[in-house]
Structure formats: structure tokens, C-alpha cells
Amino acid sequence: MNLQARQSQSLTMTPQLLQSIRLLQFHHVELLAFLQREADGNPLLELVPAAEPAPPSPVETIPEPVASDPAPLSGCRDDGAAFSDGTGPAGERHPDAAERLLDLAHGAASGAGGEPASWEERVGEGLPSLHAHAMGEIAEVFGGGDERRLAEYWLADLDASGFLFADLALPPEMAPLLRRLQDEAEPAGLFARSLEECLAIQLRRRDRLDPVMGCVLANLPLLARRDFAALSRLTGESEAELLDILSEIRSLDPRPGSAFSLAPPAAVLPDAVVTQDAGAPGGWRVALNPEAFPRLRIRLEAGAPRSGSGEERVFLAQCRQSAGWLQRSLEGRARTILKVADEIVRRQGAFLARGGGHLRPMTLMDVAEAVGMHESTISRVTAGKYLATPRGTVEMKAFFSGAIAASDGGEAHSAESVKLRIRNLVAAEGAGGVLSDDDIAARLQGEGVELARRTVAKYREALGIPSSVQRRREMKARRLAG
Structure with a gap:
């Protein structure tokens, strides 16, 4: 020894x-x-x-x-995960805050009739209720004591979807605590660290998390592409059985926290x-x-x-x-x-x-x-x-905002300021025609912003702006209606 x-x-x-x-x-x-x-x-x-x-x-x-x-x-x-460019899973963490900045970008907030707003009118967006709900769930699961206090540290790591930050480094002694919280908190899937884990939690509560389902969840990109041939080889299931699995997965909630983000602020x-x-x-x-x-x-x-x-x-x-x-x-x-x-x-x-x-x-x-x-x-x-x-x-x-390189090698631009430019370019569209994503990318490059077309599309979608095809149809419909 x-x-x-x-x-x-x-x-x-x-x-x-x-x-x-x-x-x-x-x-x-x-x-x-x-x-x-x-x-x-x-x-x-x-x-x-x-x-x-x-x-x-x-x-x-x-x-x-x-x-x-x-x-x-x-x-x-x-930093990249906490304050990304506003798109994708990490970018969905604080959409309301980013939109708030864009809404304020044109000048000081104003009240009715363009007069300077009162203090009450200038009060910003309220906090979403997800944080308060999650705190209540922690209290319900753990009651009082040290376990509750430890679990409350995770509140700062919740995003708008109800997920914990994906790269959360969890000490081994904390794993049972998180598992218990995931198993008991409502709605099912709250406090998951990924989409796969969120869906697995919901299936586990339905007693439907078998090895085949686990294999499908581990290969969600294949399912999204409807690559049933590859999934069939991995699981041994037929295409018809995989379609049933797909139907069941679609019945799950991929964003359990979203029900709270729309609460009146x-x-x-x-x-x-x-x-x-x-x-x-x-x-x-x-x-x-x-x-x-x-x-x-x-x-x-x-x-x-x-x-x-x-x-x-x-x-x-x-x-x-x-x-x-x-x-x-x-x-x-x-x-x-x-x-x-x-x-x-x-x-x-x-x-x-x-x-x-x-x-x-x-x-x-x-x-x-x-x-x-x-x-x-x-x-x-x-x-x-x-x-x-x-x-x-x-x-x-x-x-907080990610950096986007300047085409002339000058000072980088923030992602939010670039989104504002995209919004302004689209808002200025008129009889001259609708700008495609390539057109917007070219205009931005002329202003010193180096941005790929696919990133323009990503930002445009994050702003809720329809595609150029849809905007062109809407413009044509307005002309006919007028």
C-alpha cells in the first residue's frame, strides 16, 4: 500500500x-x-x-x-456566448434588450405628439417573468437551506428559452442537484443545457426516453435534414417508425422559457x-x-x-x-x-x-x-x-455587442449598430426597388462594414424583416390596393 x-x-x-x-x-x-x-x-x-x-x-x-x-x-x-451577435441559440439570450437599443437609436424617447417624454413614459421595458418563475420553481423543489441557495446561482445563467448556458462547467457534486431540478421544475425542459437535453427531459417524464429515442436526439441535425437513411442505419428503425418519432418530437416544447418572455412587463x-x-x-x-x-x-x-x-x-x-x-x-x-x-x-x-x-x-x-x-x-x-x-x-x-470587421481596416463595428443600418436601408426602400441580401451587403461594404450575405440574412431575420421576395410582393400588393 x-x-x-x-x-x-x-x-x-x-x-x-x-x-x-x-x-x-x-x-x-x-x-x-x-x-x-x-x-x-x-x-x-x-x-x-x-x-x-x-x-x-x-x-x-x-x-x-x-x-x-x-x-x-x-x-x-x-463573452461570445453571453453576448453574441443576436442570432442563434446564444444570440437569443437578450433579444428584448437589443431591440430596445434599436428602438432608442433614432434619438431620445418621446411622448405623444413628439414632446419630450415624462419620466414615467421613458421607463424602459420590464424584466421578463421567467426569472421570477424559475426562482419560484427552485423554492418549490428545494424548499430552504443550502441546496436552494446553490441552485439560485443558476438563475443568472438562464437564457430567454429557459436553457442554462451550454458550456456550464458543473462540479460533480452539483450534478445530482441539477438533475433533480430538471426532473421536477415546470415546465418540463426548464434548466436544460441544450436542446437535446431539453427534449430528453420531456421524454423522460413521459417515460419515452428509450435507446432509439436517445440516438435520434443525439443526431438532431440528421432529423432536421430529414436524412432518414442515415438515421435508419444508426437506429435500425424503418422510415415509417422514424416519422412517428419525428411526430412525437414535434409535440415537445423546444423553448420552455418562451411562455414567460411575452408576459406584460x-x-x-x-x-x-x-x-x-x-x-x-x-x-x-x-x-x-x-x-x-x-x-x-x-x-x-x-x-x-x-x-x-x-x-x-x-x-x-x-x-x-x-x-x-x-x-x-x-x-x-x-x-x-x-x-x-x-x-x-x-x-x-x-x-x-x-x-x-x-x-x-x-x-x-x-x-x-x-x-x-x-x-x-x-x-x-x-x-x-x-x-x-x-x-x-x-x-x-x-x-454589449460582438465586433464586425471594417472593410477598410478601421475600427470595428458593433453587431447592433450594423443591424440598425440594415433596418434603415430596408425602411428607405421605395419605388426604386427592394434590396436583396446581396444588395444590402454591397451597400454596407460601401459604408465600411465587411459582412457576408448569409450574415445579412441572419441579421435581417433576427430583426423580423421579411425576405426581399416577400417585401417585393407586399409592395406590389400595396400598389394594387392603392
């Missing part, structure tokens, strides 16, 4: 660090609910009413928080407000919105009893320690959000001043390196957080 001694490094997640990271991903409503629960369970904590005047901003005086995750907790998505409370200020760096000043940052008061007088049992004193000491940790975590959250918002505004000043055509390419890594944090921290900070700008209230994630 051989004994070997090895040294290894591993990340120990302290309760304080877990709490700080957890608070980062909460938006205002979730944070408020979380703090209310904490205050209900801790006699030393009191939630400060929103109407009570806030003291001078603490972000100037508080100690530097734990600003970045030492390592991604859940296999943080990379609630009014958004911006986390920070961006204003023009000639004296500020870059001409823009970012300030936290006090209404979006609930405050706690620690009632120290209640934590120093002159009498009481030893158990009571121990309990109050624990409450004091917990309250202190929570207060510091909240202060760190505020500082981190402000720091990230500052960097986003610094990079996107041209968009704020001149509109969507001037949105610069920007990735998670760009911001992470600039502020000295991990990409996973930037992802959590920007999820569900909003900036009130002169061009409307915009989700932070909407400012």
Missing part, C-alpha cells in the same frame, strides 16, 4: 463571499424580497422605508468590497442614472438611483441585553455578525454596480450622444479587464440592471 502526499489549491466559498455573489445577481425587486426575509429572521435588522432620506452616498466612504469572483461559480459563460426601476456633465470624465456622469438600493438599519441597542440566558446572548451575537456581513455585502454591491456602470458609459459615450449607429463593440472581457473583476462578476452585475439615459432606460446587457 502506497501513501502519497499531494498539494492542491481549491476555492473555499465562505458565507460572506457566497452572500456577496448572490446579492450581485439580484435585481431591485428580488433584493427587496430577500432583505425583507432577512429582516424578518434577524431582530437586529430593520428595512429602512424608501421615503426616509438617505445619508450621503456610502459608495464614497465604504471599504473596497470583494470585487470579483476568485473563480466562476457556475462555469461562467464566455412591469415598470423598470433604473439602478443608475446617466446625465450629461461637461465636468465629468467623457462628459457623462453616472449616479446610483437611491430608490433601487434598499437600505438596512442595524438596531445595535437590541443586540446588547443586560440580562438573558447564554443561548440568547449567543443568538444575538450571531445576529450581529450576520447583520454586519449583510450590510457590507450591500455596500459592496452598490460600489460594484457603480463601477461597472461607469465603465460601460465611458465606452459607450458615442451611443449616448448620437444614437445606436455609434454603439461600440464591447465584451464581458473588455469591461472585466478594465475594472479588475472576473467575467462572471460582470455577467451577474449586468443581469437585470438598468441605466436611465437620455435615450431611455436600457438594460446594461444591451450595451
